[in-house]
Amino acid sequence: MSRPYIIEAQNVSYTYPDGTTALSTVSTGIKQGEKIAVLGENGAGKTTLFLHFNGILRPASGTILFNDKTVLYDRRSLRELRSKIQIVFQDPDTQLFSARVYQDISFGALNLGLPQDEVKRRVDAALLTVDIEHLRDKVTHSLSHGEKKRVAIAGALVMNPEVLIIDEPTACVDPRHQQNLLDLFDKLNSKGTTILLSTHDVELAWQWADRLIVMHKGTIAREGDPYTIFSNEHLTQKTGLCKPLALEVFDALRQQTSIPSDAAPPRNKQTLLAMLNKKL
Numbered sequence: 001m002s003r004p005y006i007i008e009a010q011n012v013s014y015t016y017p018d019g020t021t022a023l024s025t026v027s028t029g030i031k032q033g034e035k036i037a038v039l040g041e042n043g044a045g046k047t048t049l050f051l052h053f054n055g056i057l058r059p060a061s062g063t064i065l066f067n068d069k070t071v072l073y074d075r076r077s078l079r080e081l082r083s084k085i086q087i088v089f090q091d092p093d094t095q096l097f098s099a100r101v102y103q104d105i106s107f108g109a110l111n112l113g114l115p116q117d118e119v120k121r122r123v124d125a126a127l128l129t130v131d132i133e134h135l136r137d138k139v140t141h142s143l144s145h146g147e148k149k150r151v152a153i154a155g156a157l158v159m160n161p162e163v164l165i166i167d168e169p170t171a172c173v174d175p176r177h178q179q180n181l182l183d184l185f186d187k188l189n190s191k192g193t194t195i196l197l198s199t200h201d202v203e204l205a206w207q208w209a210d211r212l213i214v215m216h217k218g219t220i221a222r223e224g225d226p227y228t229i230f231s232n233e234h235l236t237q238k239t240g241l242c243k244p245l246a247l248e249v250f251d252a253l254r255q256q257t258s259i260p261s262d263a264a265p266p267r268n269k270q271t272l273l274a275m276l277n278k279k280l
């Protein structure tokens with residue numbers, strides 16, 4: 001039996017006050033425990049969709065559901081929704097507002113009314129998890145963009161969310177910490193957190209996601225497993241997606257050598273290299 005959706009959008013349309021229609025009858029669902037990447041060109045509607053998922057934006061028409069219940073927009077319902085669905089914005093400057101790192105990360109947990117020692121325990125754990133213990137006493141505005149991003153992620157983690165939504169998590173983050181973040185998302189996911197992220201990085205999407213949602217001009221162009229999505233040339237051309245390198249090499253190899261037709265395409269560099277070593 002297929003699991004029910006934890007978050008669902010049903011025929012959601014949204015137009016910004018200046019008249020820009022950002023979402024047109026978008027219907028999609030996220031299942032509990034999934035690892036999903038949302039792809040799409042600038043302006044495709046990824047951020048606008050995310051802002052609907054935790055109630056920051058309200059659909060002009062259509063419905064958002066959380067755990068099969070229609071999202072309501074009174075203060076109490078939104079507070080509850082946002083304690084379960086945490087969103088990390090693309091630009092950390094719009095997220096961080098406390099003078100010091102520790103203060104900023106503890107904000108959400110203090111707001112939940114948790115006792116001081118529990119707040120401290122959660123903040124310390126989040127600092128460790130995101131590898132920013134050395135930043136704990138720093139002034140927030142003096143941090144680099146990538147450091148701010150990780151502080152924002154730590155601030156979301158202290159809430160122990162059921163769903164973590166991260167808008168462009170790896171933009172401006174150096175390669176080592178990009179990999180750390182992906183490992184962190186996997187770790188959280190293995191403990192049951194549903195992870196939804198948006199990215200322009202097809203290599204990241206290919207390597208990491210269980211399922212992809214491709215957006216195009218305010219609509220869902222296609223959803224599916226990464227192999228089916230990236231093998232659909234009509235779709236990738238229309239939506240401006242490049243083929244991930246490992247898949248490109250795999251396809252070329254398959255034309256030239258006798259790779260079994262049911263062989264799984266390599267999802268990362270190590271598996272690709274292992275396959276090449278065997279074949280060449």
Ligand SMILES: Nc1ncnc2c1ncn2[C@@H]1O[C@H](COP(=O)(O)OP(=O)(O)O)[C@@H](O)[C@H]1O
Nearest residue numbers: 016018020022041042043044045046047048049
């Ligand atoms: N605050 C806003 N006011 C007016 N238009 C906006 C605003 N934010 C986004 N848009 C527009 O809505 C569309 C979707 O944007 P967005 O959801 O940010 O796309 P993406 O995250 O995929 O780049 C774009 O045309 C964008 O210009």
Ligand SMILES: [Mg+2]
Nearest residue numbers: 046047090167
């Ligand atoms: Mg965006």
